[in-house]
Amino acid sequence: MFPYANMLSYWIYLLAVLILAAGFFAPGGPTGAGWTLYPPQSVLSGTPGGQDWGILLMLSSLIVFIIGFTMGGLNYVVTVLQGRARGMTLMRMPLTVWGIFTATVMALLAFPALFVACVMMLFDRLLGTSFFMPAIVEMGTQLQHGGGSPILFQHLFWFFGHPEVYIVALPAFGIVSDLISTHARKNIFGYRMMVWAIVIIAALSFVVWAHHMYVSGMNPAFGFFFATTTLIIAVPTAIKVYNWVLTLWRGDIHLTLPMLFALAFIVTFVNGGLTGLFLGNVVVDVPLSDTMFVVAHFHMVMGVAPILVVFGAIYHWYPKVTGRMLNDVLGHIHYWTTFLGAYAIFFPMHYLGLLGVPRRYYEIGETSFVPPSAHTLNIFITVMALVVGAAQVVFLFNLVWSLFRGREAGGNPWRATTLEWQTPQTPPAHGNWGKDLPIVYRWAYDYSVPGAPEDFIPQTQPATDRVTREVMT
Amino acid sequence: MNVTLLFLAVIGAIIAWWMAGQRLTSKPWLEASPVQTATGLEDPPAPAIKIGLYVFLGVVGALFSLFISAYFMRMASSDWWGMPVPRLLWVNTALLATSSAALQWAKSEARHGRMGNLRPALVAGLLLAALFLAGQIEAWRDLNAAGYVLADNPANSFFYILTGLHGLHILGGLVVTGRTTVRAFAADIAPARLRLSVDLCTLYSHFMLAVWLILFALFAGWANDFVDLCRQLLS
Numbered sequence: 001m002f003p004y005a006n007m008l009s010y011w012i013y014l015l016a017v018l019i020l021a022a023g024f025f026a027p028g029g030p031t032g033a034g035w036t037l038y039p040p041q042s043v044l045s046g047t048p049g050g051q052d053w054g055i056l057l058m059l060s061s062l063i064v065f066i067i068g069f070t071m072g073g074l075n076y077v078v079t080v081l082q083g084r085a086r087g088m089t090l091m092r093m094p095l096t097v098w099g100i101f102t103a104t105v106m107a108l109l110a111f112p113a114l115f116v117a118c119v120m121m122l123f124d125r126l127l128g129t130s131f132f133m134p135a136i137v138e139m140g141t142q143l144q145h146g147g148g149s150p151i152l153f154q155h156l157f158w159f160f161g162h163p164e165v166y167i168v169a170l171p172a173f174g175i176v177s178d179l180i181s182t183h184a185r186k187n188i189f190g191y192r193m194m195v196w197a198i199v200i201i202a203a204l205s206f207v208v209w210a211h212h213m214y215v216s217g218m219n220p221a222f223g224f225f226f227a228t229t230t231l232i233i234a235v236p237t238a239i240k241v242y243n244w245v246l247t248l249w250r251g252d253i254h255l256t257l258p259m260l261f262a263l264a265f266i267v268t269f270v271n272g273g274l275t276g277l278f279l280g281n282v283v284v285d286v287p288l289s290d291t292m293f294v295v296a297h298f299h300m301v302m303g304v305a306p307i308l309v310v311f312g313a314i315y316h317w318y319p320k321v322t323g324r325m326l327n328d329v330l331g332h333i334h335y336w337t338t339f340l341g342a343y344a345i346f347f348p349m350h351y352l353g354l355l356g357v358p359r360r361y362y363e364i365g366e367t368s369f370v371p372p373s374a375h376t377l378n379i380f381i382t383v384m385a386l387v388v389g390a391a392q393v394v395f396l397f398n399l400v401w402s403l404f405r406g407r408e409a410g411g412n413p414w415r416a417t418t419l420e421w422q423t424p425q426t427p428p429a430h431g432n433w434g435k436d437l438p439i440v441y442r443w444a445y446d447y448s449v450p451g452a453p454e455d456f457i458p459q460t461q462p463a464t465d466r467v468t469r470e471v472m473t
Numbered sequence: 474m475n476v477t478l479l480f481l482a483v484i485g486a487i488i489a490w491w492m493a494g495q496r497l498t499s500k501p502w503l504e505a506s507p508v509q510t511a512t513g514l515e516d517p518p519a520p521a522i523k524i525g526l527y528v529f530l531g532v533v534g535a536l537f538s539l540f541i542s543a544y545f546m547r548m549a550s551s552d553w554w555g556m557p558v559p560r561l562l563w564v565n566t567a568l569l570a571t572s573s574a575a576l577q578w579a580k581s582e583a584r585h586g587r588m589g590n591l592r593p594a595l596v597a598g599l600l601l602a603a604l605f606l607a608g609q610i611e612a613w614r615d616l617n618a619a620g621y622v623l624a625d626n627p628a629n630s631f632f633y634i635l636t637g638l639h640g641l642h643i644l645g646g647l648v649v650t651g652r653t654t655v656r657a658f659a660a661d662i663a664p665a666r667l668r669l670s671v672d673l674c675t676l677y678s679h680f681m682l683a684v685w686l687i688l689f690a691l692f693a694g695w696a697n698d699f700v701d702l703c704r705q706l707l708s
Binding site for chain 1: 474477478481484485488492495496497498499500501502504505506507519521522524525528529531532535536539540543546547550551552553623624627630634638
């Protein structure tokens with residue numbers, strides 16, 4: 001609804017990326033504070049960039065990014081609220097749109113927490129305030145700060161950080177629902193339950209943030225509360241997994257590349273989600289928190305799983321964007337290497353974590369409790385990471401090559417129901433529809449409807465009496 | 474984070490109320506509609522920009538409630554000394570409240586289409602808000618001169634950072650209200666568009682006034698008793 005704000009959002013985002021990348025060329029190099037930026041460590045001279053430009057560029061980049069995101073986010077939310085086609089009720093929206101919409105609302109409410117934390121840390125670093133900085137002696141000199149609370153930063157950071165996990169996951173949940181339904185030629189199982197689960201996950205994700213802070217020294221009673229909410233949020237998430245599996249059950253499954261990636265997502269997400277149940281409990285988290293187990297959990301559930309969906313989505317929508325199919329053989333090489341390779345990388349990390357191998361170290365050295373086999377495993381992980389990285393080159397090559405040499409896709413190669421596949425031209429011209437906007441007559445999942453001439457009915461097709469009656473009975 | 478959670482609970486209640494009207498329990502797989510009666514969105518939708526402003530105010534509200542949460546959490550440590558509230562802030566509060574009232578007047582004039590009264594009302598609202606900003610800067614200078622500098626104490630730091638952030642939001646409002654005022658003086662006025670603009674400026678102004686009143690109560694320490702009460706209830 002706000003094309004200008006949307007475009008501005010993009011350019012501001014680009015500016016934020018440039019500021020971030022500038023850190024590599026700044027005096028003192030990029031910040032060494034990691035992605036969590038915990039003070040006081042992140043702004044001290046012992047950390048790369050802590051007393052140089054690195055941390056300043058990082059914080060400014062985040063602030064600029066959040067301003068830019070807010071514009072784009074407003075556009076997304078208002079477009080879903082006010083810009084829908086005629087007949088497109090909320091309960092007729094594809095789950096992809098539900099996922100993006102809900103995630104955007106969450107992001108609009110969660111990003112301000114990161115904004116507040118970044119502004120306050122900039123003040124601490126530049127103007128000598130003590131929001132987060134405790135009294136501290138650095139290299140033998142007493143710094144001017146005093147009384148600040150590093151835990152306050154952690155609260156603000158994770159108040160953003162945990163919803164952020166679901167900001168990434170909810171669009172992936174939505175997309176994977178559409179991929180599975182389309183490529184299994186079956187309506188999504190429990191559509192209403194899927195919508196409600198998305199909304200409930202969004203609400204709950206704002207009250208679980210401190211499960212990242214069990215070892216921060218906060219009040220232990222909080223730990224009990226947050227462990228409980230963390231386990232509760234697994235319930236709507238599990239409902240979604242069941243519904244994906246039940247959508248597949250007795251479906252006409254086409255093992256196309258989008259479907260393969262969707263299946264890989266389900267497996268990986270369940271895998272990472274289950275270790276999340278372990279880590280959500282305080283007593284299990286405390287010994288495991290600083291080990292590679294957490295790295296394994298995080299990368300399975302939030303790294304690999306959503307990225308598999310992104311790949312699936314690219315293979316699914318590329319034909320609409322370009323008018324050509326991505327090459328199947330290259331796609332299969334990419335898929336199998338990425339899927340199996342990701343397991344080869346991250347699965348062994350569970351064992352390393354249980355051995356007690358700590359995270360955040362790039363080299364362990366001679367440590368008595370780490371057996372030599374752990375080092376062999378680390379070498380294996382590194383080699384596999386390089387292999388998976390190389391497979392992405394195949395994917396990038398495929399993107400470019402298919403743009404010119406790919407098979408012509410036609411308007412609706414997957415025979416899908418949703419609006420984007422019904423545009424008069426492929427790739428869609430500016431404005432997508434030309435003069436007449438489409439009218440929506442049905443929900444997004446009319447696949448294999450009994451009595452219908454084809455195994456899908458587009459959302460733009462009005463009900464004929466015959467089909468309606470048979471569906472009703 | 475209690476303040477933030479409270480704020481989010483309010484937002485959540487609004488979302489729940491809105492969703493209750495969206496037929497979330499309907500069974501879309503049973504309701505394919507024939508050609509004539511495509512359901513949904515039959516009544517003219519509210520202007521998108523208005524919804525956009527509501528959502529934006531939600532974001533601004535989240536921003537300030539997070540800062541206030543941080544304020545209370547930092548306050549619990551022992552190095553916190555309260556700072557005196559300069560008298561000037563009372564004057565500033567009055568200025569901002571009058572500015573908001575002037576815009577409310579402008580809104581009602583715009584609704585009745587009386588352009589002659591609309592213009593002075595808009596200008597008054599604009600000038601009073603600008604005076605508020607000038608007053609805030611003056612208050613900063615007074616405090617600085619009296620030795621209450623930014624890095625001295627967390628209470629000071631929060632005072633400057635919160636008034637500064639609020640001032641920036643007022644400045645943003647001034648720019649938009651200024652553009653609306655220019656449009657009101659233009660020769661070819663589109664009354665409907667102008668009415669909407671005045672409407673939105675007024676809404677924003679009221680919201681920022683409410684934020685300021687809360688911040689002022691915070692700095693003056695009136696909120697502390699209330700917070701202590703809440704803390705006792707929670708623990």
